[in-house]
Amino acid sequence: VISTKKEWNVTANLPVAFKVKMTDNVLEPTNYSLIEYGQTGRGARRLVIVDSAVFFGREKAIKSYFDFHNIETKIVPIDMSEDKKNLEHLLYILEIMENFGILRRSEPLICIGGGVLLDMCGLAANLYRRGVPHIKVPTTLLAIVDASVGVKTSINHFCRRNRLGSYYPPVAAYLDRTFLDTLPKEEIVSAMGEIFKMAVIKNAKLFELLETDAAELMQQNFLLDGPAESVISESINDMIVELAPNLWETDLERIVDFGHSFSPMLEMKSLEDSTVPSLSHGEAVSIDVVFSSCLAHHRGLIPKSELERIVDLSFVMQLPTYHPYFTNYLLLWESLIDTTRHRDGKQNLPIPAVSIGNSIFLNDIKLEDVKETIKLYVQMTGKKQK
Amino acid sequence: VISTKKEWNVTANLPVAFKVKMTDNVLEPTNYSLIEYGQTGRGARRLVIVDSAVFFGREKAIKSYFDFHNIETKIVPIDMSEDKKNLEHLLYILEIMENFGILRRSEPLICIGGGVLLDMCGLAANLYRRGVPHIKVPTTLLAIVDASVGVKTSINHFCRRNRLGSYYPPVAAYLDRTFLDTLPKEEIVSAMGEIFKMAVIKNAKLFELLETDAAELMQQNFLLDGPAESVISESINDMIVELAPNLWETDLERIVDFGHSFSPMLEMKSLEDSTVPSLSHGEAVSIDVVFSSCLAHHRGLIPKSELERIVDLSFVMQLPTYHPYFTNYLLLWESLIDTTRHRDGKQNLPIPAVSIGNSIFLNDIKLEDVKETIKLYVQMTGKKQK
Numbered sequence: 001v002i003s004t005k006k007e008w009n010v011t012a013n014l015p016v017a018f019k020v021k022m023t024d025n026v027l028e029p030t031n032y033s034l035i036e037y038g039q040t041g042r043g044a045r046r047l048v049i050v051d052s053a054v055f056f057g058r059e060k061a062i063k064s065y066f067d068f069h070n071i072e073t074k075i076v077p078i079d080m081s082e083d084k085k086n087l088e089h090l091l092y093i094l095e096i097m098e099n100f101g102i103l104r105r106s107e108p109l110i111c112i113g114g115g116v117l118l119d120m121c122g123l124a125a126n127l128y129r130r131g132v133p134h135i136k137v138p139t140t141l142l143a144i145v146d147a148s149v150g151v152k153t154s155i156n157h158f159c160r161r162n163r164l165g166s167y168y169p170p171v172a173a174y175l176d177r178t179f180l181d182t183l184p185k186e187e188i189v190s191a192m193g194e195i196f197k198m199a200v201i202k203n204a205k206l207f208e209l210l211e212t213d214a215a216e217l218m219q220q221n222f223l224l225d226g227p228a229e230s231v232i233s234e235s236i237n238d239m240i241v242e243l244a245p246n247l248w249e250t251d252l253e254r255i256v257d258f259g260h261s262f263s264p265m266l267e268m269k270s271l272e273d274s275t276v277p278s279l280s281h282g283e284a285v286s287i288d289v290v291f292s293s294c295l296a297h298h299r300g301l302i303p304k305s306e307l308e309r310i311v312d313l314s315f316v317m318q319l320p321t322y323h324p325y326f327t328n329y330l331l332l333w334e335s336l337i338d339t340t341r342h343r344d345g346k347q348n349l350p351i352p353a354v355s356i357g358n359s360i361f362l363n364d365i366k367l368e369d370v371k372e373t374i375k376l377y378v379q380m381t382g383k384k385q386k
Numbered sequence: 387v388i389s390t391k392k393e394w395n396v397t398a399n400l401p402v403a404f405k406v407k408m409t410d411n412v413l414e415p416t417n418y419s420l421i422e423y424g425q426t427g428r429g430a431r432r433l434v435i436v437d438s439a440v441f442f443g444r445e446k447a448i449k450s451y452f453d454f455h456n457i458e459t460k461i462v463p464i465d466m467s468e469d470k471k472n473l474e475h476l477l478y479i480l481e482i483m484e485n486f487g488i489l490r491r492s493e494p495l496i497c498i499g500g501g502v503l504l505d506m507c508g509l510a511a512n513l514y515r516r517g518v519p520h521i522k523v524p525t526t527l528l529a530i531v532d533a534s535v536g537v538k539t540s541i542n543h544f545c546r547r548n549r550l551g552s553y554y555p556p557v558a559a560y561l562d563r564t565f566l567d568t569l570p571k572e573e574i575v576s577a578m579g580e581i582f583k584m585a586v587i588k589n590a591k592l593f594e595l596l597e598t599d600a601a602e603l604m605q606q607n608f609l610l611d612g613p614a615e616s617v618i619s620e621s622i623n624d625m626i627v628e629l630a631p632n633l634w635e636t637d638l639e640r641i642v643d644f645g646h647s648f649s650p651m652l653e654m655k656s657l658e659d660s661t662v663p664s665l666s667h668g669e670a671v672s673i674d675v676v677f678s679s680c681l682a683h684h685r686g687l688i689p690k691s692e693l694e695r696i697v698d699l700s701f702v703m704q705l706p707t708y709h710p711y712f713t714n715y716l717l718l719w720e721s722l723i724d725t726t727r728h729r730d731g732k733q734n735l736p737i738p739a740v741s742i743g744n745s746i747f748l749n750d751i752k753l754e755d756v757k758e759t760i761k762l763y764v765q766m767t768g769k770k771q772k
Contacts, residue, residue: 002595003619006408008626010535010555012633014400022392091473098544104638105730127550129728130538130635149396152516158484164513166552169396209388233389240394247398249516252490342515344491 016247019172020149020236022229026137026176027061029068033174037135039106045072047100049093049121051113052077054139054179062112074100080117082281083271085156087164093124097132108133108171114140114187115147115281119165122153126168136170139179141191141222142282145198145232148173149239151247161268167248175232180222188221190282192317195231197259197289198238200310201350204357206234207313214317252343253361258350263288265335266325276324286319291326292351294380295373301353301360309356311380321381329371336365402633405558406535406622408615412523412562413447415454419560423521425492431458433486435479435507437499438463440525440565448498460486466503468667469657471542473550479510483518494519494557500526500573501533501667505551508539512554522556525565527577527608528668531618534559535625537633547654553634561618566608574607576668578703581617583645583675584624586696587736590743592620593699600703638729639747644736649674651721652711662710672705677712678737680766681759687739687746695742697766707767715757722751 026033038046046066055062055077066073076096078089102109111121111134118136125134138148154165180188192214199207213227222228242256267284270276279287290311297307314321325331340347346363353360412419424432432452441448441463452459462482464475488495497507497520504522511520524534540551566574578600585593599613608614628642653670656662665673676697683693700707711717726733732749739746 002591002616003623004616005619005623006615008406008622009403010406010626010630010633011401011403012630014402014634015397016400017395017397020394020396087477094550095544098546098549101727103730104728126552129549130540130551130553154516158481163484163515164480165516166512167516205388229392230388230390233391236394237389237391240396244396244398247396248400341487342490344489 016151016169018169020175020240021172022175022177022232022236024176024178026174027058027065029065033172034065034110034135034137035069035071037133037171038108040069040071044070045074045100045107046110047097047102047107048073048075048110048112049096049117050075050077050111051117051139052079054112057182078113078117080113080120082116082156085116085120085154087155087157090120090124090155093121094128097124097128102128102132104129104132108135110135110137112137112139113143114138115143118143118147119152119154119162122151122168122170123155123165126153126166131168133171136173138173138175140183140187141180142187142194144175144177145191145235145239146194148175149236150243156268159268161264169247175236177222177228177232183221185218185221186280188218189318190280192218192319193259193282193284193286193289195235196286196314196317196319198235198256199313200289200293200352200356201255201258201359202238202242202357203234204355206231206238207309207356209234210317211309211313214313218318252346253348253350255350255359257348258292258359259285259289261288261339261347261349262291262326262332262335265338266323266331269331270323270325277320279323283320286314286317287321287323287326290314290321290381291373291377292349294377295365295369296351296353298369298373298376299351299362301351302355306352306356307380310352327374327378329367329374332370332374333367336370402537402555404555406561406626407558408561408563408618408622410562410564412560413444413451415451419558420451420496420521420523421455421457423519423557424494426455426457430456431460431486431493432496433483433488433493434459434461434496434498435482435503436461436463436497437503437525438465440498443568464499464503466499466506468502468542471502471506471540473541473543476506476510476541479507480514483510483514488514488518490515490518494521496521496523498523498525499529500524501529504529504533505538505540505548508537508554508556509541509551512539512552517554519557522559524559524561526569526573527566528573528580530561530563531577531621531625532580534561535622536629542654545654547650555633561622563608563614563618569607571604571607572666574604575704576666578604578705579645579668579670579672579675581621582672582700582703582705584621584642585699586675586679586738586742587641587644587745588624588628588743589620590741592617592624593695593742595620596703597695597699600699604704638732639734639736641736641745643734644678644745645671645675647674647725647733647735648677648712648718648721651724652709652717655717656709656711663706665709669706672700672703673707673709673712676700676707676767677759677763678735680763681751681755682737682739684755684759684762685737685748687737688741692738692742693766696738713760713764715753715760718756718760719753722756
């Protein structure tokens with residue numbers, strides 16, 4: 001008989017699974033991580049997109065690795081920085097993929113670089129033929145503890161940070177600390193922002209570990225075996241615990257958004273404003289953490305002693321705490337409004353409560369709160385700054 | 387104790403659910419379909435993107451609908467056609483969304499138009515802030531039976547059809563046949579290509595229904611109540627049965643790819659080549675269906691009598707069967723190679739077998755098969771053409 005059905009409910013489940021693995025020396029031929037996924041053997045090929053800064057000095061190692069495994073490889077170095085995280089560069093990556101003729105399933109795109117490169121390559125992998133697999137190899141500390149774990153892809157657009165993007169998981173992320181040996185100090189500092197955030201909002205144990213070891217870790221570029229591994233492992237563990245049940249952000253109350261409430265717009269703005277210091281992502285996050293912690297104290301959520309520990313640790317971690325934008329209530333308010341729109345009309349502001357490592361969400365912040373918090377913020381950070 | 391974990395397996399499931407509903411007169415205020423999802427009441431807003439061709443004459447109806455429901459609405463008509471399915475127009479749609487300041491969850495983008503508009507708006511909805519909800523209202527027969535059911539979004543790029551895109555489900559698709567009353571005949575013909583495809587490869591019952599009623603349906607622009615509803619219901623039912631378990635195309639053996647093996651590249655190419663007739667999507671599909679059916683007979687998979695029924699029905703449905711590109715073995719072979727790349731290195735060619743409504747997949751088609759099939763194809767269609 002002929003169908004007379006007029007309504008259908010289409011339901012499906014997209015299963016997602018990917019591996020995050022700490023493994024040093026991924027470019028050693030005896031380390032099989034990079035070829036764990038995809039075709040090997042006769043005819044096997046890989047497209048490798050690598051940050052120019054990382055490529056320099058490792059050109060031979062990358063080539064040798066794939067030669068050793070008899071895999072034909074096209075290696076493309078790309079200059080990357082936050083201001084290149086745009087449509088033009090996304091299209092350039094897509095064109096490289098088109099020219100390579102990458103297969104839909106069996107030739108995972110290998111992406112070696114910092115967060116900017118990983119975010120953009122993830123979006124390119126998502127869009128090309130509606131999705132090809134990709135592997136992330138973060139080469140900065142920030143990317144190791146942050147970009148490698150999530151599934152967010154993006155570019156900046158309409159002068160807004162990450163305005164266009166998607167959720168698109170890699171097949172695997174391999175975390176290799178040996179890339180950090182040549183990492184500039186400011187990049188370490190930037191990563192410390194995210195680690196600091198996680199410690200304050202969720203992990204008192206990590207906070208204490210940092211109080212003890214952060215100074216030495218900074219000096220050693222995270223190459224110190226015991227504590228560096230512990231800090232990375234704790235940070236990633238927290239990220240996975242928070243992100244895995246909420247990969248597509250169906251829940252807009254996310255504690256990992258701590259430090260990202262006032263900062264996104266201010267970070268972007270600082271890059272175009274020559275009258276104030278430019279903020280890296282980690283710097284912007286850490287200042288937001290301090291400011292939000294001041295807000296927590298202003299609202300009576302944490303005692304002064306906890307706020308002081310937070311500010312003190314930020315100094316030990318060589319994180320900036322003061323920035324003129326965070327004393328401008330109009331700017332801060334505008335940022336919060338934009339963030340609220342991003343959280344579907346709710347503030348959902350994660351904020352420490354009771355003590356370090358614990359949090360609640362606020363939805364009733366008024367302009368007056370911001371103004372009052374600025375006074376406390378200047379008092380807590382302004383002197384130390386000068 | 388401090389974590390020493392070094393490997394994590396992140397697993398998650400993205401649940402997807404959306405409704406496909408045949409409901410006439412969606413613009414009647416008493417039809418609540420269009421506001422079934424999203425915020426209503428005070429402050430409720432909607433952004434409506436509508437094909438200019440549909441907008442013309444319905445401007446008032448669209449405005450009145452939302453006024454009646456006290457929803458503040460921005461209605462943006464956009465000129466749409468296959469050659470505008472590009473990056474430039476995608477960015478234009480994104481800019482409209484940015485200027486509207488669409489919320490992340492509670493203001494579903496309402497997209498009213500044909501497949502091109504729905505594919506592009508779907509991609510824009512996917513990319514804006516990593517995804518806002520959208521509702522599809524297909525206004526062409528092709529979009530009703532095809533684009534409305536799937537979750538594919540796309541734009542053409544690198545001179546390739548749908549080269550960039552994603553899988554992104556709408557929250558709902560509402561199918562309203564009353565949009566068809568002003569639809570040009572060639573649009574009906576184009577849709578017949580996909581319906582014809584489904585009948586040949588999967589649904590013998592639908593095939594027989596078309597043998598009986600297609601001529602009259604064509605004359606009435608599918609407004610004939612009984613048979614038109616049955617044909618649409620059967621087609622959509624088949625699509626959902628095939629697509630729902632494979633929304634993300636993890637399985638690359640897809641019978642809905644029938645008619646899309648040789649045609650994609652040829653359709654694109656025909657638009658830029660003034661020496662041959664341009665092919666609409668449905669036309670390209672139906673010619674591919676006939677050609678592939680000839681291939682099936684050449685390979686001994688279906689008897690001549692079934693092939694003749696297929697060719698005969700294509701004439702009744704006013705579908706073109708002959709095109710010079712389908713006699714050029716080099717072009718056909720190049721198309722098949724490109725399709726094979728899209729199917730991760732396998733031909734996975736769905737083809738009728740035994741009888742109409744049944745199929746198998748082939749992976750061993752040689753250039754010689756294509757050459758031999760051309761002879762049969764010319765014999766079956768060439769005479770009738772002239």
